[in-house]
Amino acid sequence: MDNSTRMPSQTSLFQVYLRLRPPIHPQMPKQKLDPWLIVEPASPAASQSEGPTKTFPTHITLQPPNDSRKRAIERFGFTKIFQEEATQLDVFQETGTADAIQSVLQTGRDGLVATLGVTGSGKSHTILGSKSQRGLTQMTLDVLFRSIGEKIRRPHHPDLPTDTELLSSLQVADPSEARIQSATTFLESVYGDGDRARLSRAQTPMSRAQTPMMVGNQTHKLPGSFPCSPEDYPSTVASPLPLSHGPNLSTGTPSSIRMLPSIPETDPSPEKEPWRIPSKAPFLTRLRSLRKSPAKLQVVKDTASHYVRRPLLPRPSTLPQYPDVSPFSTDIDPHAEYAVLISMYEVYNDRIFDLLSNPTSPNAPPMSTRQGAALQKGLLRRPLLFKNTEMSSDRKVVAGLRKIVCGSYDEAMMVLETGLTERRVAGTGSNSVSSRSHGFFCIEVKKRPQLQGYGAPVVPAWTGGTMSIVDLAGSERARNAKTTGSTLAEAGKINESLMYLGQCLQVQSDCQQEGSKPIIPFRQCKLTELLFSNSFPSSNHATTYRSPQKAVMIVTADPLGDFNATSQILRYSALAREVTVPRVPSVTSAILGGGGQGKAGQNGRNTPQDLHNNYFSAQELEQATNEAARLAEECHILAVRLAEEEINRTEAELKLQAAEEKLVDMEQEVREECWSEMEERMEEEKERWRMAWEQEKMRGEEFIDGKLEILEKTTQITIHEDPVTEARVEELERENETLRAKLRALEQEMQMRSPSKKSRVTAAKSPVQGLVLQETSNSNVATNPFLASLRLRDSDATIKARTSEEEFKVSDVSPRKLSLRSSSVTRSAMEELPPPPPPSTVKKQRKLTTRKWDLGDP
Ligand SMILES: Nc1ncnc2c1ncn2[C@@H]1O[C@H](COP(=O)(O)OP(=O)(O)OP(=O)(O)O)[C@@H](O)[C@H]1O
Known part of the structure; x- marks a missing residue:
């Protein structure tokens, strides 16, 4: 060139x-x-x-x-x-x-x-x-x-x-x-x-x-x-x-x-x-x-x-x-x-x-x-x-x-x-x-x-x-x-x-x-x-x-x-x-320049010269030479192509390597992207869960509020009911006192009229005592013979007391158990008494109390 x-x-x-x-290392014999x-x-x-x-x-x-x-x-x-x-x-x-x-x-x-x-x-x-x-x-x-x-x-x-x-x-x-x-x-x-x-x-x-x-x-x-x-400086530094x-x-x-x-x-x-x-x-x-x-x-x-x-x-x-x-x-x-x-x-x-x-x-x-x-x-x-x-x-x-x-x-x-x-x-x-x-x-x-x-x-x-x-x-x-x-x-x-x-x-x-x-x-x-x-x-x-x-x-x-x-x-x-491209040694030149001297080689094979001398005509030799030249040319072309391919291959290898490295790079990027996407999704999911939990919490609170409201309402009823009841009790107690006073007055009157009946009146003197006996009788009379006899005696006394002009009976001091048999008193008392609280309210109140305890439990 x-x-x-x-x-x-x-x-x-x-x-x-x-x-x-x-x-770097001065001795590198092989490569040198x-x-x-x-x-x-x-x-x-x-x-x-x-x-x-x-x-x-x-x-x-x-x-x-x-x-x-x-x-x-x-x-x-x-x-x-x-x-x-x-x-x-x-x-x-x-x-x-x-x-x-x-x-x-x-x-x-x-x-x-x-x-x-x-x-x-x-x-x-x-x-x-x-x-x-x-x-x-x-x-x-x-x-x-x-x-x-x-x-x-x-x-x-x-x-x-x-x-x-x-x-x-x-x-x-x-x-x-x-x-x-x-x-x-x-x-x-x-x-x-x-x-x-x-x-x-x-x-x-x-x-x-x-x-x-x-x-x-x-x-x-x-x-x-x-x-x-x-001396340490190279020769380029002159002096x-x-x-x-x-x-x-x-x-x-x-x-x-x-x-x-x-x-x-x-x-x-x-x-x-x-x-x-x-x-x-x-x-x-x-x-x-x-x-x-x-x-x-x-x-x-x-x-x-x-x-x-x-x-x-x-x-x-x-x-x-x-x-x-x-x-x-x-x-x-x-x-x-x-x-x-x-x-x-x-x-x-x-x-x-x-x-x-x-x-x-x-x-x-x-x-x-x-x-x-x-x-x-x-x-x-x-x-x-x-x-x-x-x-x-x-x-x-x-x-x-x-x-x-x-x-x-x-x-x-x-x-x-x-x-x-x-x-x-x-x-x-x-x-x-x-x-x-x-x-x-x-x-x-x-x-x-x-x-x-x-x-x-x-x-x-x-x-x-x-x-x-x-x-x-x-x-x-x-x-x-x-x-x-x-x-x-x-x-x-x-x-x-x-x-x-x-x-x-x-x-x-x-x-x-x-x-x-x-x-x-x-x-x-x-x-x-x-x-x-x-x-x-x-x-x-x-x-x-x-x-x-x-x-x-x-x-x-x-x-x-x-x-x-x-x-x-x-x-x-x-x-x-x-x-x-390195040339492959030409076959033609090998044939034409062959150095054999007409004798078979030591391995017993004939050299081309031997063949030429012994078997082939000049024309055949010419043909063979042409063929060999053609083949050599083909070989050369193939060698050129091969060399080009080799270069292409090397280039492709380098490109591949670059692509691989790019791929690694991209993979890393993709990984990072995936990771960040995943993190994002996790965040979203977390947020979704947080919202759902908030909603659930709110719903729970609303439910509790509702319950509390109900409870409050029922509590109000109870509070409202209590003063009425107490007022009635007081009223009835006052009435009771009045009746007792009347009773005492009647007793005194009776005593003044007939002294022989004194003992009987005395027996009927304590209506409360009689009432107590009557109250307990309901539950214990069946089991206690002493109480049963007492009751008989008391009922006898009560019957005797009824024989008086105004016959009445007080069964209980409690408003609920109080029962006045006197027709006039009973009527007026019944008129004044509020209707007894429905049993369902008490029951409900008890139930609510239980529920309140349930709701209070987190
Ligand atoms: N001309 C030089 N004479 C003496 N030492 C050399 C010379 N060139 C490079 N070196 C030595 O070879 C080693 C590598 O050289 P250097 O770091 O300059 O390579 P580089 O091409 O910059 O590498 P990279 O691309 O990885 O940075 C170093 O120790 C450096 O001192």
Whole structure:
């Protein structure tokens, strides 16, 4: 294949570079001997243009690992390929990141650098570096602040009050409804309060791993250690550099290339680390207490070595200072002033979350509570919208981000480190510190003409561009990564978004090869929208024209990693692709070139030459040859088809895998939905039961009320009846008394008339006694003979008494038992007596009393 015809176009939306990761364990003999990724040497033309020392190849060949199937060999073209020994500086320099920074500074054109690859292939290493090497983000920040130098406007200065004009003017010029804050205020809000620092999700692992192996001539060092002598630096650093312990204090920017002191971590004495940020008391007090307490620092060191985040203020001097990027400083407008704003966000499950909006507040609930735990997980973080705003009608922006105005590289580093502690990372089977979200680190450079004096009438507005550096989450196969549960669901989302990104890149690559204008389907997910929406010139001509961003995609690959996953990524990201099907050795050539010399072989079989010599004519041989050629051709066609099928199969397998992961995702969603529906139904059912119970209760109460009413009525009757009865009793008693008085008068009269009848009258003197006897007689007379005789005597006396002129009999003092036989008295008494209470009322009363007792029982 001719390289020149297949070289990727320089006008693509993304320049695509390939970076190969060095092996973690240097000895891997089998795979080393049998590599499936072969880098083609750089073409002579490229070598010439690059100069004698640095040449970068542009093509690789993927040779499927040896198995029984004859799979197609694929060849991919990239803008440049960085082999295993390429340094961070090589990548920074050769990907044109420095040029992109220059464009941002000078023309305000946006720049974007992103990494794409299988999990563990070195994306985060490239973007964020490791504990000993800086990544593209840190190098970009360093170049920016070095280039701007004294022209930087900072909101806080050690000797001056807060520059509120700067913050308010930046706020006014911001089109994204951002919340602009100074770095000092932001850092104070995060680290000023120990409790808040603890509440942040700072206990999750760091987003960067330690470098397992230095490439090139770097020595292998212990994790977390720093190069401490000039020999530790690679040959790209030409000469020993002057030592400096930190940035220039007056400006806050580094005055020279900084090399770390030899023992910065174990001996953090103030003299050796004189850096400070232009800030006020609480922040510095905390910092000083940190320095005074080696124990605390030891804790920091220990936790860091276990990938546990430090809830303490990051110290720029302990962060890697290598590689040195001082040669890349660029010219700026000397009559302008600049401001640098940093914002960070992540795309997680297709939603955008601010990494600098500390979700915790001083009143946050403790971690032990459910709400506190939810807070830690970041569940309460509010997703942001990617939308058009009033000031950005032609271009979508992430609205509502927190943007931090940084006055120096050190401030920017502390903000970056703080934001990284909020990023989602997790340990998987493929990578111990795997990014679970797509991280976007945006550096906005604002510029405006410098005011020539305080009398200037109009303050010019800020303009500028943004340099975005993106660390994408890696695609992964669930089987390899051994992910489960929510991590598996995350992987599903990651793979889905990367699939959409792959589609966009593939469209770009196809259009490049066909020479047509690409229509990129970038609105399928947040990730592709964020990456591609700035790739096109401004659509609104009424506003100022904006050039499309300068975009670079660095594809990372591990040549000793998973062939299928890597080939899939390369297939859609490469700018050029070619498939070659391995040819089956031709039968014809075998026959014609047969080496037999007319003798049967040792196994007793004849060679074709023997047959030709002995049995076949030339014509027959010709026919056989033609037939063999035809069959060979057929075989070849079949082999091509088979290879195509193999590729299709691999693609289908990957799609299936993506679908499976999506299915897992969907299953989880469905489960959650079912659960919530069930909960809803349970609630409804509970409510229904509660209502029914209420109704039943009301009915019961009504019933009781009814009963009580009846009871009350009957009680009223009784109450009404009693006074009447008593009145009657009194009346009858009075009558009784009257009668007794009459009786006594009669007795006296009788005594006066006939003394012989005295004894008889005496016998009848006590009618009450007689009455008592008569009363008891009813019940006892039958059983008691004494009472029976008494009764006889009494009845005799009564009979005798009847013989008097007025004969009467009182049978009882009780109104009920009182019976007056005297015709006159009986008549009048009967007339005056109320009718006796019907027996049923008493009975009913007794019954009700019983019922009342029944109802009273709950
Ligand atoms: N060029 C390199 N030189 C030295 N070490 C490297 C290089 N690239 C990657 N590594 C190391 O490989 C390991 C995995 O790298 P890294 O975490 O950057 O992978 P990743 O692609 O970001 O993975 P993920 O997508 O899961 O986040 C780390 O230990 C990292 O330091």
